[in-house]
Amino acid sequence: MSDGKLGENNGDLLQINGVRIEATFAEAFDMKATRIIITAMDEIWAEHAASAMSGFGTSVIDCKLEIDVERRLFPIETPDGRPGIALLAFAMSGSELEKQIVRRAGQCVLTCPTTALFAGLPVEGVPRDKRMPLGKSLRFFGDGNQISKVIDGTRYWRIPVMDGEFICQHEAPRTAGIGGGNFLLVARDIMAASRAARAAIGAIDSMPDVITPFPGGVTRSGSKVGSKYKSLIASTNNEYCPTLRGITNSQLGEGENAVLEIVLDGLTFESIADAMRRGITAACESCGEHGLVAVTAGNYGGKLGRHHFHLHEILS
Protein backbone atom coordinates (compact mmCIF):
# COMPACT_ATOMS: atom_id res chain seq x y z
CA MET A 1 0.00 0.00 0.00
CA SER A 2 1.48 3.31 -1.02
CA ASP A 3 0.34 6.86 -0.58
CA GLY A 4 2.45 8.01 -3.51
CA LYS A 5 0.18 8.86 -6.42
CA LEU A 6 2.08 7.76 -9.45
CA GLY A 7 1.39 9.92 -12.47
CA GLU A 8 -0.09 12.77 -10.54
CA ASN A 9 1.41 16.19 -10.68
CA ASN A 10 1.91 16.83 -6.97
CA GLY A 11 3.82 20.04 -7.48
CA ASP A 12 7.08 18.56 -6.31
CA LEU A 13 8.76 17.26 -9.44
CA LEU A 14 12.06 15.53 -9.46
CA GLN A 15 13.59 13.72 -12.39
CA ILE A 16 16.82 11.85 -12.92
CA ASN A 17 17.76 11.19 -16.51
CA GLY A 18 14.14 11.62 -17.45
CA VAL A 19 12.88 9.22 -14.78
CA ARG A 20 10.18 10.62 -12.53
CA ILE A 21 10.99 10.34 -8.83
CA GLU A 22 7.80 10.29 -6.82
CA ALA A 23 7.42 12.57 -3.82
CA THR A 24 6.85 9.72 -1.45
CA PHE A 25 8.77 7.75 1.14
CA ALA A 26 9.79 4.22 2.05
CA GLU A 27 8.67 3.16 5.49
CA ALA A 28 10.99 0.91 7.47
CA PHE A 29 10.87 -0.84 10.81
CA ASP A 30 13.09 -1.54 13.77
CA MET A 31 14.64 -4.97 13.65
CA LYS A 32 17.33 -6.93 15.47
CA ALA A 33 20.46 -7.56 13.48
CA THR A 34 23.79 -9.31 13.53
CA ARG A 35 26.77 -9.83 11.27
CA ILE A 36 28.50 -13.17 11.00
CA ILE A 37 31.63 -14.11 9.11
CA ILE A 38 32.12 -17.45 7.41
CA THR A 39 35.64 -18.40 6.38
CA ALA A 40 36.90 -21.46 4.55
CA MET A 41 39.96 -23.02 2.95
CA ASP A 42 39.02 -21.29 -0.30
CA GLU A 43 36.37 -18.96 -1.70
CA ILE A 44 34.37 -21.84 -3.16
CA TRP A 45 33.55 -23.50 0.15
CA ALA A 46 32.91 -20.14 1.74
CA GLU A 47 30.44 -19.33 -1.03
CA HIS A 48 28.67 -22.68 -0.59
CA ALA A 49 28.27 -22.13 3.14
CA ALA A 50 27.11 -18.54 2.71
CA SER A 51 24.68 -19.59 0.02
CA ALA A 52 23.18 -22.29 2.25
CA MET A 53 23.10 -20.00 5.28
CA SER A 54 21.30 -17.24 3.39
CA GLY A 55 18.89 -19.56 1.60
CA PHE A 56 15.20 -19.13 2.43
CA GLY A 57 16.02 -15.83 4.10
CA THR A 58 14.20 -13.29 1.97
CA SER A 59 11.44 -11.99 4.18
CA VAL A 60 10.49 -12.22 7.82
CA ILE A 61 6.89 -12.74 6.70
CA ASP A 62 7.48 -16.46 6.42
CA CYS A 63 11.24 -17.07 6.59
CA LYS A 64 11.41 -15.39 10.03
CA LEU A 65 14.84 -14.10 9.03
CA GLU A 66 16.15 -11.78 6.35
CA ILE A 67 19.72 -12.69 5.61
CA ASP A 68 22.11 -12.14 2.75
CA VAL A 69 25.76 -11.73 1.87
CA GLU A 70 26.99 -8.30 2.85
CA ARG A 71 30.35 -8.57 1.11
CA ARG A 72 33.28 -10.87 0.34
CA LEU A 73 36.29 -10.49 2.60
CA PHE A 74 39.97 -10.70 1.80
CA PRO A 75 41.97 -13.08 4.01
CA ILE A 76 43.57 -10.12 5.74
CA GLU A 77 40.10 -9.01 6.89
CA THR A 78 39.03 -12.29 8.51
CA PRO A 79 39.80 -13.54 12.02
CA ASP A 80 41.66 -16.64 10.82
CA GLY A 81 43.34 -15.15 7.77
CA ARG A 82 41.36 -17.22 5.25
CA PRO A 83 38.96 -16.12 2.53
CA GLY A 84 35.63 -15.16 4.02
CA ILE A 85 32.17 -13.81 3.54
CA ALA A 86 30.27 -11.44 5.81
CA LEU A 87 26.53 -11.91 6.11
CA LEU A 88 23.97 -9.63 7.71
CA ALA A 89 20.86 -11.09 9.28
CA PHE A 90 17.72 -9.34 10.50
CA ALA A 91 14.74 -10.57 12.50
CA MET A 92 11.78 -8.99 14.24
CA SER A 93 13.00 -9.94 17.73
CA GLY A 94 16.22 -10.87 19.46
CA SER A 95 14.92 -14.30 20.39
CA GLU A 96 13.88 -15.07 16.80
CA LEU A 97 17.24 -13.91 15.50
CA GLU A 98 19.01 -16.13 18.01
CA LYS A 99 16.85 -19.12 17.13
CA GLN A 100 17.31 -18.75 13.38
CA ILE A 101 21.03 -18.03 13.40
CA VAL A 102 22.01 -21.00 15.52
CA ARG A 103 19.80 -23.34 13.49
CA ARG A 104 21.21 -22.14 10.20
CA ALA A 105 24.78 -22.16 11.52
CA GLY A 106 24.32 -25.76 12.62
CA GLN A 107 22.81 -26.97 9.38
CA CYS A 108 24.58 -24.78 6.82
CA VAL A 109 28.03 -23.84 8.14
CA LEU A 110 28.96 -26.65 10.52
CA THR A 111 28.11 -29.07 7.71
CA CYS A 112 30.14 -27.32 5.01
CA PRO A 113 33.73 -28.59 4.52
CA THR A 114 36.63 -26.49 5.87
CA THR A 115 34.47 -23.65 7.15
CA ALA A 116 34.76 -21.64 10.35
CA LEU A 117 32.25 -19.24 11.85
CA PHE A 118 32.87 -15.94 13.62
CA ALA A 119 30.98 -12.94 14.91
CA GLY A 120 31.22 -9.97 12.61
CA LEU A 121 30.44 -7.33 15.23
CA PRO A 122 32.74 -6.56 18.17
CA VAL A 123 31.80 -8.60 21.25
CA GLU A 124 33.76 -6.54 23.75
CA GLY A 125 31.52 -4.36 25.88
CA VAL A 126 28.29 -5.96 24.66
CA PRO A 127 26.06 -7.02 27.59
CA ARG A 128 25.51 -10.76 27.95
CA ASP A 129 21.81 -10.48 27.17
CA LYS A 130 22.65 -8.90 23.81
CA ARG A 131 24.77 -11.83 22.70
CA MET A 132 23.59 -14.83 20.72
CA PRO A 133 25.04 -18.31 20.99
CA LEU A 134 27.09 -19.69 18.13
CA GLY A 135 29.68 -22.18 19.38
CA LYS A 136 28.00 -21.95 22.77
CA SER A 137 25.27 -24.16 21.31
CA LEU A 138 27.06 -25.88 18.44
CA ARG A 139 29.89 -27.16 20.64
CA PHE A 140 27.70 -29.98 21.93
CA PHE A 141 28.01 -31.60 18.53
CA GLY A 142 31.54 -32.46 19.67
CA ASP A 143 30.03 -34.87 22.18
CA GLY A 144 32.56 -33.95 24.86
CA ASN A 145 35.57 -33.85 22.53
CA GLN A 146 35.22 -30.15 21.77
CA ILE A 147 38.05 -27.87 22.86
CA SER A 148 37.63 -24.32 24.11
CA LYS A 149 40.25 -21.64 23.46
CA VAL A 150 40.11 -18.14 24.89
CA ILE A 151 42.22 -15.91 22.67
CA ASP A 152 42.55 -12.19 23.40
CA GLY A 153 39.48 -12.42 25.63
CA THR A 154 37.29 -14.11 23.02
CA ARG A 155 36.20 -17.72 23.40
CA TYR A 156 36.31 -20.05 20.43
CA TRP A 157 35.31 -23.68 20.12
CA ARG A 158 37.13 -26.33 18.19
CA ILE A 159 34.63 -29.03 17.34
CA PRO A 160 35.98 -32.26 15.86
CA VAL A 161 34.43 -33.06 12.48
CA MET A 162 35.36 -35.47 9.71
CA ASP A 163 37.65 -33.05 7.85
CA GLY A 164 39.43 -31.87 10.99
CA GLU A 165 37.99 -29.19 13.21
CA PHE A 166 35.12 -26.75 12.92
CA ILE A 167 36.20 -23.52 14.58
CA CYS A 168 33.39 -21.40 15.87
CA GLN A 169 33.25 -18.28 18.02
CA HIS A 170 31.39 -18.75 21.28
CA GLU A 171 28.79 -16.08 20.68
CA ALA A 172 27.91 -13.13 18.47
CA PRO A 173 26.45 -9.81 19.53
CA ARG A 174 23.19 -8.53 18.18
CA THR A 175 22.40 -4.93 17.57
CA ALA A 176 19.58 -2.69 16.45
CA GLY A 177 18.88 -2.72 12.74
CA ILE A 178 16.36 -1.36 10.28
CA GLY A 179 14.39 -3.48 7.86
CA GLY A 180 12.09 -2.62 5.01
CA GLY A 181 13.84 0.22 3.24
CA ASN A 182 12.65 -0.04 -0.35
CA PHE A 183 12.12 1.50 -3.74
CA LEU A 184 10.05 0.43 -6.71
CA LEU A 185 11.21 0.64 -10.30
CA VAL A 186 8.30 1.29 -12.62
CA ALA A 187 9.11 0.46 -16.24
CA ARG A 188 7.69 0.18 -19.68
CA ASP A 189 8.27 -3.58 -19.73
CA ILE A 190 9.95 -6.34 -17.74
CA MET A 191 13.16 -6.10 -19.79
CA ALA A 192 13.60 -2.47 -18.81
CA ALA A 193 12.60 -3.14 -15.20
CA SER A 194 15.04 -6.04 -14.99
CA ARG A 195 17.92 -4.00 -16.43
CA ALA A 196 17.21 -1.13 -14.06
CA ALA A 197 16.99 -3.45 -11.06
CA ARG A 198 20.27 -5.13 -11.94
CA ALA A 199 21.97 -1.77 -12.32
CA ALA A 200 20.66 -0.73 -8.91
CA ILE A 201 21.80 -3.95 -7.24
CA GLY A 202 25.18 -3.66 -8.94
CA ALA A 203 25.62 -0.28 -7.28
CA ILE A 204 24.43 -1.46 -3.86
CA ASP A 205 26.17 -4.85 -3.77
CA SER A 206 29.53 -3.76 -2.44
CA MET A 207 28.17 -1.36 0.15
CA PRO A 208 28.79 -2.17 3.81
CA ASP A 209 26.12 -2.41 6.50
CA VAL A 210 23.27 -3.11 4.08
CA ILE A 211 21.74 -6.12 2.31
CA THR A 212 19.06 -6.73 -0.29
CA PRO A 213 17.74 -10.13 0.80
CA PHE A 214 15.44 -11.05 -2.11
CA PRO A 215 16.60 -13.24 -5.03
CA GLY A 216 19.20 -11.26 -6.92
CA GLY A 217 18.33 -8.43 -4.54
CA VAL A 218 14.99 -7.90 -6.26
CA THR A 219 11.38 -8.94 -5.73
CA ARG A 220 8.43 -8.88 -8.08
CA SER A 221 5.92 -9.80 -5.39
CA GLY A 222 5.63 -6.56 -3.51
CA SER A 223 2.95 -7.00 -0.89
CA LYS A 224 0.33 -5.12 1.03
CA VAL A 225 -0.68 -5.80 4.59
CA GLY A 226 -3.54 -8.32 5.00
CA SER A 227 -5.67 -10.26 2.61
CA LYS A 228 -9.23 -11.25 1.94
CA TYR A 229 -8.10 -14.64 3.28
CA LYS A 230 -7.92 -14.47 7.05
CA SER A 231 -4.93 -16.78 7.32
CA LEU A 232 -2.67 -14.48 5.29
CA ILE A 233 -0.90 -11.54 6.85
CA ALA A 234 0.25 -10.21 3.47
CA SER A 235 -0.95 -10.45 -0.09
CA THR A 236 -0.16 -9.06 -3.52
CA ASN A 237 0.22 -5.32 -3.93
CA ASN A 238 -2.81 -4.76 -6.20
CA GLU A 239 -1.95 -1.15 -6.86
CA TYR A 240 1.29 -2.04 -8.62
CA CYS A 241 0.15 -5.17 -10.46
CA PRO A 242 -0.19 -4.17 -14.12
CA THR A 243 -2.62 -6.99 -14.81
CA LEU A 244 -5.06 -5.65 -12.22
CA ARG A 245 -5.40 -2.25 -13.82
CA GLY A 246 -9.00 -1.55 -14.50
CA ILE A 247 -10.37 -3.93 -11.88
CA THR A 248 -8.71 -2.53 -8.72
CA ASN A 249 -7.37 0.83 -7.70
CA SER A 250 -4.07 1.13 -9.55
CA GLN A 251 -1.09 3.42 -9.16
CA LEU A 252 0.15 2.57 -12.64
CA GLY A 253 -0.44 4.74 -15.67
CA GLU A 254 -0.38 4.08 -19.37
CA GLY A 255 2.84 2.46 -20.54
CA GLU A 256 3.80 1.34 -17.03
CA ASN A 257 3.69 -2.41 -17.45
CA ALA A 258 6.27 -3.88 -15.06
CA VAL A 259 7.35 -3.03 -11.51
CA LEU A 260 10.22 -4.50 -9.54
CA GLU A 261 10.98 -3.71 -5.93
CA ILE A 262 14.29 -3.59 -4.10
CA VAL A 263 14.04 -4.11 -0.36
CA LEU A 264 16.94 -3.08 1.85
CA ASP A 265 17.85 -3.95 5.42
CA GLY A 266 20.65 -2.08 7.12
CA LEU A 267 22.45 -1.51 10.37
CA THR A 268 21.82 2.24 10.26
CA PHE A 269 19.43 4.73 8.69
CA GLU A 270 22.34 6.30 6.83
CA SER A 271 23.49 3.02 5.30
CA ILE A 272 20.03 2.35 3.87
CA ALA A 273 19.58 5.93 2.68
CA ASP A 274 22.99 5.85 1.02
CA ALA A 275 22.24 2.52 -0.67
CA MET A 276 18.86 3.78 -1.91
CA ARG A 277 20.52 6.89 -3.33
CA ARG A 278 23.15 4.89 -5.15
CA GLY A 279 20.70 2.23 -6.34
CA ILE A 280 18.12 4.68 -7.67
CA THR A 281 20.75 6.82 -9.31
CA ALA A 282 22.34 3.81 -11.02
CA ALA A 283 18.95 2.55 -12.25
CA CYS A 284 17.97 5.94 -13.63
CA GLU A 285 21.30 6.59 -15.26
CA SER A 286 21.41 3.22 -16.98
CA CYS A 287 17.77 2.91 -18.02
CA GLY A 288 16.37 6.42 -17.91
CA GLU A 289 16.04 6.58 -21.63
CA HIS A 290 15.49 2.88 -22.06
CA GLY A 291 12.17 2.11 -20.50
CA LEU A 292 12.47 3.05 -16.82
CA VAL A 293 9.60 5.45 -16.26
CA ALA A 294 9.41 6.19 -12.55
CA VAL A 295 10.79 5.39 -9.13
CA THR A 296 8.51 5.24 -6.13
CA ALA A 297 8.52 3.66 -2.70
CA GLY A 298 6.24 1.62 -0.47
CA ASN A 299 4.84 2.80 2.81
CA TYR A 300 1.91 2.36 5.15
CA GLY A 301 1.05 5.97 5.64
CA GLY A 302 3.77 6.34 8.23
CA LYS A 303 1.73 4.48 10.84
CA LEU A 304 3.73 1.28 11.21
CA GLY A 305 7.42 2.07 10.93
CA ARG A 306 9.30 4.98 12.44
CA HIS A 307 12.01 5.17 9.77
CA HIS A 308 10.91 7.16 6.74
CA PHE A 309 13.14 7.43 3.69
CA HIS A 310 11.80 10.33 1.62
CA LEU A 311 12.97 9.85 -1.94
CA HIS A 312 13.34 13.52 -2.72
CA GLU A 313 15.37 14.16 0.43
CA ILE A 314 17.62 11.19 -0.23
CA LEU A 315 18.24 12.18 -3.83
CA SER A 316 18.56 15.91 -3.37
Place this chain on the structure above:
Amino acid sequence: MTRWHFRRRASESGKPLTQSIDASAIRREWLCEKSESEINALEITVDGLAVSLGDVFELSIASSEDTQIVIEGELDEVHGLGTLHDQGDFRIVGNAGHGIGSGMTGGTLSVDGDAGDYVGGPYGAHKVGMAGGVIKITGHVGSYAGHRMRRGVILVHGNAGQMLAASAVAGTICVGGHVGQYVAVGMKRGTIVLANSSGLVNQADEMGGTSSNRFSPPMRFDPAFLNLYRDPMFDEITLSLRQLPVFRTRADRTVGGLGEVIFPAGAELAIDV
Protein backbone atom coordinates in the same frame (compact mmCIF):
# COMPACT_ATOMS: atom_id res chain seq x y z
CA MET B 1 46.19 4.75 34.62
CA THR B 2 49.43 4.33 36.54
CA ARG B 3 52.91 3.06 35.84
CA TRP B 4 54.86 1.67 38.77
CA HIS B 5 58.54 1.32 38.01
CA PHE B 6 60.63 -0.76 40.41
CA ARG B 7 64.38 -0.78 39.97
CA ARG B 8 66.32 -3.16 42.15
CA ARG B 9 68.82 -1.25 44.22
CA ALA B 10 72.48 -1.92 43.56
CA SER B 11 72.98 -2.98 47.17
CA GLU B 12 70.64 -3.76 50.05
CA SER B 13 72.00 -2.69 53.41
CA GLY B 14 75.46 -3.75 52.34
CA LYS B 15 74.39 -7.32 51.61
CA PRO B 16 75.33 -9.04 48.33
CA LEU B 17 72.72 -9.25 45.60
CA THR B 18 72.42 -13.02 45.60
CA GLN B 19 69.66 -13.10 48.19
CA SER B 20 66.43 -14.97 47.55
CA ILE B 21 63.57 -12.51 47.42
CA ASP B 22 59.88 -13.36 47.52
CA ALA B 23 58.29 -10.57 45.49
CA SER B 24 54.87 -12.18 45.18
CA ALA B 25 53.33 -9.35 47.22
CA ILE B 26 53.87 -6.86 44.36
CA ARG B 27 50.42 -6.98 42.82
CA ARG B 28 48.53 -4.48 40.72
CA GLU B 29 45.36 -4.80 42.77
CA TRP B 30 47.25 -3.89 45.93
CA LEU B 31 49.45 -1.22 44.39
CA CYS B 32 46.58 0.80 42.94
CA GLU B 33 45.12 1.38 46.39
CA LYS B 34 48.35 2.52 48.03
CA SER B 35 50.47 5.64 48.18
CA GLU B 36 54.17 5.65 47.34
CA SER B 37 55.15 5.60 51.00
CA GLU B 38 52.79 2.72 51.75
CA ILE B 39 54.23 0.77 48.84
CA ASN B 40 57.79 1.40 49.99
CA ALA B 41 56.81 0.19 53.45
CA LEU B 42 55.39 -3.11 52.12
CA GLU B 43 57.11 -6.01 53.80
CA ILE B 44 58.57 -8.62 51.51
CA THR B 45 60.61 -11.66 52.43
CA VAL B 46 64.34 -11.59 51.74
CA ASP B 47 66.17 -14.74 52.77
CA GLY B 48 63.36 -15.50 55.17
CA LEU B 49 63.42 -12.11 56.81
CA ALA B 50 60.88 -9.30 56.48
CA VAL B 51 62.34 -6.32 54.66
CA SER B 52 60.69 -3.14 53.40
CA LEU B 53 60.14 -3.11 49.68
CA GLY B 54 61.74 0.31 49.51
CA ASP B 55 65.00 -1.14 50.84
CA VAL B 56 65.18 -3.54 47.91
CA PHE B 57 63.60 -1.61 45.07
CA GLU B 58 63.67 2.01 44.09
CA LEU B 59 60.13 3.00 43.15
CA SER B 60 58.91 5.67 40.77
CA ILE B 61 55.25 6.26 39.96
CA ALA B 62 53.95 8.02 36.87
CA SER B 63 50.67 8.35 35.03
CA SER B 64 50.37 6.16 31.96
CA GLU B 65 47.97 5.30 29.15
CA ASP B 66 47.88 1.70 30.39
CA THR B 67 48.24 0.06 33.73
CA GLN B 68 51.84 -1.00 33.85
CA ILE B 69 54.21 -2.50 36.37
CA VAL B 70 57.86 -2.56 35.34
CA ILE B 71 60.54 -4.36 37.34
CA GLU B 72 64.17 -4.23 36.34
CA GLY B 73 67.60 -4.91 37.66
CA GLU B 74 69.25 -8.08 38.96
CA LEU B 75 66.18 -10.32 39.26
CA ASP B 76 67.53 -13.88 38.92
CA GLU B 77 66.77 -14.59 42.57
CA VAL B 78 63.60 -12.54 42.74
CA HIS B 79 60.74 -15.04 42.82
CA GLY B 80 56.98 -14.84 42.47
CA LEU B 81 56.88 -11.78 40.23
CA GLY B 82 53.48 -11.30 38.61
CA THR B 83 51.75 -13.52 41.13
CA LEU B 84 47.96 -13.26 40.82
CA HIS B 85 48.41 -10.62 38.13
CA ASP B 86 44.94 -9.76 36.83
CA GLN B 87 45.08 -6.91 34.30
CA GLY B 88 47.43 -4.53 32.53
CA ASP B 89 51.08 -5.13 31.71
CA PHE B 90 53.58 -6.59 34.14
CA ARG B 91 56.99 -6.27 32.54
CA ILE B 92 60.15 -7.86 33.85
CA VAL B 93 63.34 -6.50 32.32
CA GLY B 94 66.05 -9.07 32.82
CA ASN B 95 66.07 -12.69 34.00
CA ALA B 96 63.39 -13.59 36.52
CA GLY B 97 63.37 -16.15 39.34
CA HIS B 98 60.92 -18.96 39.98
CA GLY B 99 57.15 -18.91 40.11
CA ILE B 100 56.44 -15.93 37.90
CA GLY B 101 52.80 -15.46 36.98
CA SER B 102 51.63 -17.88 39.68
CA GLY B 103 47.85 -17.99 39.78
CA MET B 104 47.68 -15.25 37.18
CA THR B 105 44.16 -14.51 35.92
CA GLY B 106 44.53 -11.81 33.25
CA GLY B 107 46.65 -9.15 31.61
CA THR B 108 50.10 -9.67 30.18
CA LEU B 109 53.29 -10.68 31.94
CA SER B 110 56.39 -10.29 29.82
CA VAL B 111 59.97 -11.22 30.59
CA ASP B 112 62.82 -9.75 28.57
CA GLY B 113 65.12 -12.61 29.48
CA ASP B 114 64.91 -16.07 31.05
CA ALA B 115 62.59 -17.28 33.79
CA GLY B 116 62.99 -19.99 36.41
CA ASP B 117 60.76 -22.92 37.31
CA TYR B 118 56.99 -23.00 37.73
CA VAL B 119 56.11 -20.28 35.25
CA GLY B 120 52.32 -19.82 35.44
CA GLY B 121 51.99 -22.48 38.13
CA PRO B 122 49.73 -22.52 41.18
CA TYR B 123 50.10 -19.84 43.81
CA GLY B 124 51.14 -21.22 47.20
CA ALA B 125 49.24 -24.37 48.06
CA HIS B 126 46.52 -23.76 45.51
CA LYS B 127 45.66 -26.67 43.26
CA VAL B 128 45.15 -24.73 40.06
CA GLY B 129 47.78 -22.75 38.17
CA MET B 130 47.46 -19.81 35.86
CA ALA B 131 43.81 -19.18 34.93
CA GLY B 132 44.04 -16.41 32.35
CA GLY B 133 46.18 -13.81 30.64
CA VAL B 134 49.35 -14.14 28.59
CA ILE B 135 52.92 -14.77 29.71
CA LYS B 136 55.61 -13.92 27.16
CA ILE B 137 59.21 -14.92 27.72
CA THR B 138 61.88 -13.98 25.23
CA GLY B 139 64.44 -16.40 26.68
CA HIS B 140 64.31 -19.86 28.29
CA VAL B 141 62.18 -21.21 31.14
CA GLY B 142 62.96 -23.78 33.79
CA SER B 143 61.00 -26.88 34.73
CA TYR B 144 57.29 -27.20 35.41
CA ALA B 145 56.22 -24.32 33.17
CA GLY B 146 52.42 -24.32 33.02
CA HIS B 147 52.11 -26.69 35.97
CA ARG B 148 48.41 -27.27 36.68
CA MET B 149 47.60 -24.50 34.22
CA ARG B 150 43.89 -23.94 33.68
CA ARG B 151 43.56 -21.17 31.09
CA GLY B 152 45.66 -18.53 29.34
CA VAL B 153 48.70 -18.57 27.10
CA ILE B 154 52.41 -19.02 27.79
CA LEU B 155 54.80 -18.10 24.98
CA VAL B 156 58.42 -19.15 25.37
CA HIS B 157 60.79 -18.10 22.66
CA GLY B 158 63.65 -20.23 23.93
CA ASN B 159 63.86 -23.66 25.56
CA ALA B 160 61.66 -25.16 28.26
CA GLY B 161 62.87 -27.47 31.02
CA GLN B 162 61.35 -30.72 32.23
CA MET B 163 57.71 -31.43 33.00
CA LEU B 164 56.27 -28.87 30.63
CA ALA B 165 52.50 -28.54 31.24
CA ALA B 166 52.54 -31.23 33.92
CA SER B 167 49.03 -31.87 35.23
CA ALA B 168 47.67 -29.04 33.09
CA VAL B 169 43.90 -28.81 32.92
CA ALA B 170 43.68 -26.47 29.90
CA GLY B 171 45.40 -23.45 28.37
CA THR B 172 47.97 -23.05 25.63
CA ILE B 173 51.76 -23.25 25.86
CA CYS B 174 53.93 -22.48 22.89
CA VAL B 175 57.66 -23.19 22.94
CA GLY B 176 60.03 -22.11 20.20
CA GLY B 177 63.14 -23.96 21.36
CA HIS B 178 63.85 -27.42 22.77
CA VAL B 179 61.82 -29.03 25.53
CA GLY B 180 63.06 -31.16 28.41
CA GLN B 181 61.83 -34.57 29.47
CA TYR B 182 58.33 -35.55 30.53
CA VAL B 183 56.32 -33.23 28.37
CA ALA B 184 52.61 -33.26 29.25
CA VAL B 185 52.87 -35.67 32.17
CA GLY B 186 49.44 -35.93 33.75
CA MET B 187 48.03 -33.41 31.30
CA LYS B 188 44.24 -33.67 31.09
CA ARG B 189 43.40 -30.96 28.59
CA GLY B 190 45.15 -28.04 27.01
CA THR B 191 47.47 -27.43 24.11
CA ILE B 192 51.23 -27.55 23.77
CA VAL B 193 52.62 -26.15 20.54
CA LEU B 194 56.22 -27.13 19.90
CA ALA B 195 57.93 -25.30 17.07
CA ASN B 196 60.97 -27.52 17.47
CA SER B 197 60.06 -31.17 17.82
CA SER B 198 63.54 -32.61 18.41
CA GLY B 199 63.02 -32.56 22.18
CA LEU B 200 60.01 -34.74 21.76
CA VAL B 201 62.00 -37.12 19.54
CA ASN B 202 64.79 -37.44 22.07
CA GLN B 203 62.33 -38.07 24.81
CA ALA B 204 60.55 -40.77 22.86
CA ASP B 205 63.87 -42.41 21.96
CA GLU B 206 65.09 -42.42 25.54
CA MET B 207 61.87 -44.01 26.69
CA GLY B 208 62.31 -46.83 24.19
CA GLY B 209 58.87 -46.48 22.71
CA THR B 210 57.00 -46.53 25.98
CA SER B 211 56.07 -42.92 25.40
CA SER B 212 53.23 -44.26 23.29
CA ASN B 213 51.57 -45.17 26.58
CA ARG B 214 51.19 -41.48 27.18
CA PHE B 215 50.80 -40.18 23.64
CA SER B 216 48.32 -41.23 20.98
CA PRO B 217 49.74 -42.01 17.53
CA PRO B 218 50.59 -38.70 15.85
CA MET B 219 48.25 -37.71 13.06
CA ARG B 220 48.53 -35.09 10.37
CA PHE B 221 46.67 -32.04 11.58
CA ASP B 222 45.64 -28.67 10.23
CA PRO B 223 46.11 -26.29 13.15
CA ALA B 224 43.77 -23.66 11.69
CA PHE B 225 42.96 -22.30 15.13
CA LEU B 226 46.54 -21.07 15.50
CA ASN B 227 45.67 -18.38 12.95
CA LEU B 228 43.45 -16.79 15.58
CA TYR B 229 46.49 -15.83 17.64
CA ARG B 230 47.53 -12.44 16.33
CA ASP B 231 50.52 -11.89 18.61
CA PRO B 232 53.73 -11.12 16.66
CA MET B 233 55.75 -13.21 19.12
CA PHE B 234 53.41 -16.15 18.57
CA ASP B 235 53.82 -15.80 14.81
CA GLU B 236 57.57 -15.71 15.18
CA ILE B 237 57.69 -18.79 17.40
CA THR B 238 55.35 -20.85 15.24
CA LEU B 239 56.97 -20.04 11.91
CA SER B 240 58.07 -23.67 11.43
CA LEU B 241 54.49 -24.87 11.78
CA ARG B 242 53.53 -22.79 8.79
CA GLN B 243 56.41 -24.15 6.74
CA LEU B 244 56.33 -27.87 7.55
CA PRO B 245 53.67 -30.58 7.74
CA VAL B 246 52.07 -30.47 11.18
CA PHE B 247 51.21 -33.41 13.42
CA ARG B 248 49.23 -33.76 16.59
CA THR B 249 49.28 -36.30 19.39
CA ARG B 250 46.86 -36.48 22.32
CA ALA B 251 48.17 -36.67 25.87
CA ASP B 252 48.38 -37.81 28.61
CA ARG B 253 46.59 -41.09 27.93
CA THR B 254 47.67 -42.60 31.24
CA VAL B 255 45.30 -40.22 33.00
CA GLY B 256 42.68 -40.35 30.26
CA GLY B 257 43.83 -36.95 29.14
CA LEU B 258 42.49 -35.11 26.11
CA GLY B 259 45.35 -32.65 25.89
CA GLU B 260 47.28 -32.20 22.68
CA VAL B 261 50.83 -31.68 21.56
CA ILE B 262 51.12 -30.02 18.16
CA PHE B 263 54.46 -30.11 16.37
CA PRO B 264 55.98 -29.92 12.91
CA ALA B 265 57.21 -32.98 11.00
CA GLY B 266 60.10 -34.77 12.65
CA ALA B 267 58.86 -36.28 15.89
CA GLU B 268 55.84 -38.16 14.63
CA LEU B 269 57.69 -41.41 13.89
CA ALA B 270 59.54 -41.50 17.19
CA ILE B 271 56.42 -41.54 19.32
CA ASP B 272 54.31 -43.68 17.01
CA VAL B 273 53.12 -47.02 18.33
